[in-house]
Amino acid sequence: MSGRRSRAVGLAAAIALAAVPLVVRRDDVLNFLFLVLLSVTLAESWNIVAGYAGQVNLGHAAFFGLGALTTRALWVAGAPVLAAMVAGAAVAVVFALLVGAAAFRLRGAYFAIGTLALGEILRITVGNVRAEISTLPAATIAGYRLAHRYYLALALAAVSVVVVAALGGSRLGLGMRAIREDEEAAEASGVGALRLKLLALSLSTALAGLAGGLFAYYHISYYPAHPFSPTWTFDSLLITFIGGVGTVHGPLLGAVFYVFLKEFLAIRWVDFHLLIFGALFVAIVLLLPGGLVEAAARLRALTRRPGQAC
């Protein structure tokens, strides 16, 4: 990927997406694109910890859920939505730093199952404490504008992509990747592993918290425990791996592919998409660890070869 070209393509895509609500007057299209953009944000944020720092965080939904819980409470109480979202992100980051110091004592699969347990603890607790459905007041519903949600989702997805891209080329990103490859070796060459992992987790959970806030701003009614459901983590993981873990455009491609196929399959068979994505995911882990990005690169290499031969 040449940096300048992908930047130009990204900018063009962002402008095109920004023009969509002006041209298309259909809510279903905007809702669909909203879902894609939310998935991009979640997957890119998950990708920071898993793809760059190499830690498979199976508790990602907890931070998404905390963002949603905080934002919804403050926003419904009368705070401006952006401030509420920032507060939601702050709560997510504070929680991440609190548990991260403990959880990062765990390596590899133990970190994964430890964070999975954390996510489940929060989900069950929130489900017990806030069991009743959360619905917006009638006045807010009357003033509901889908386009506002859409632009916010677009901005957030763009920020996530830019953050991951900036991280990829920076010293910090290099340090994170060193940890991913070999933590002891990284420590030995002067990388502060715990500090960098906590930084990666903070960035990741801040974005996840903002995404949670967006969820709370978007949905008219939902059960407060729903954004804590592990399916949000699983979606992020599937999208990132299908697209290409540890790359900037992998989660982008993955999100478009995932949401398209999911909606397409859901029209005919409810939940059937998970069977296909589960199988696809296993195949990718075993056969094509680089995901769609690697597949594209291989395909390009194949088609280029005859040209070079001449």
Next chain:
Amino acid sequence: MTPFLQQLVLGLLLGGLYGLAAAGLSLVFGVLKVLNVAHGQLIMLGGYGAFWLFALRGLDPFASLAVVIPAALVAGVILYWALFGWVVRAPEETRVKNSLLVGFGLALALEAAAVRLFTADERSITTGYAGAVLSVGGLAVPVVRLASLALALLLIGGLHLALARWRWGRAIRATAEDWEAALLTGIDVRRAYLLAFALGTALAGAAGTLVSVGYSISPSIGLEWTLKALVVVVLAGLGSMLGTFVGGLVLGLAEAVSAAAFGGPYREVVGLVVFFVVLVARPRGLFVR
């Protein structure tokens, strides 16, 4: 006092199933160094096997173990050939991580397939003797659950003996200790892996059968059972099947106590909090001896 004791009895009976559920996971993790997070989904499928044998053929659920366990063994062999046999070729560090990912994909696919095939309804096997209760000193002991506990203990005891005495059982233990040394002494490590994985799957099938009799099953119970089994594995450590069974009983009791102390909805939370604390306090110690 009696309601509390009653809770403890029920917790102990459920704990036996936790132990059985964890035994399969522990065996696979200890020997192959592969963490199969689809273990709970295998339990779920075992439960459906027993359920359909009962619903369509009228087979008694305890008798259906004779069908479910061999079928699960075969399923384990197939899963090993198709998936986990590839995972064990990787060096140990990437092996655990890859197995986690592969198990995760498998879990999703199995759960979605179960919803397609069996619908998302909750099911449970109701036999003619389902309501039978033994009364011991004012405490009610459901007969079916007591029989399940006894069967779980029997299966784990049998496995313990097999690992101690049987030639291949000892090969499995040697492989778990140090696969390179085992290879040098002429043990077919790949076959020990295959056997351990198939046995682990068979245990999951047996656990599922018992869950479908005394409790209930649905396609979505997998994650919950995987977590229970993981909690027990962390509490009990690897290497001893009887220890794992005791770990299961401890978790069952702990859940009963916490349900009495904090209320029913929090029984899961307490187990998970204990799990996280133990995991963090002894990050390697409890898994690696």
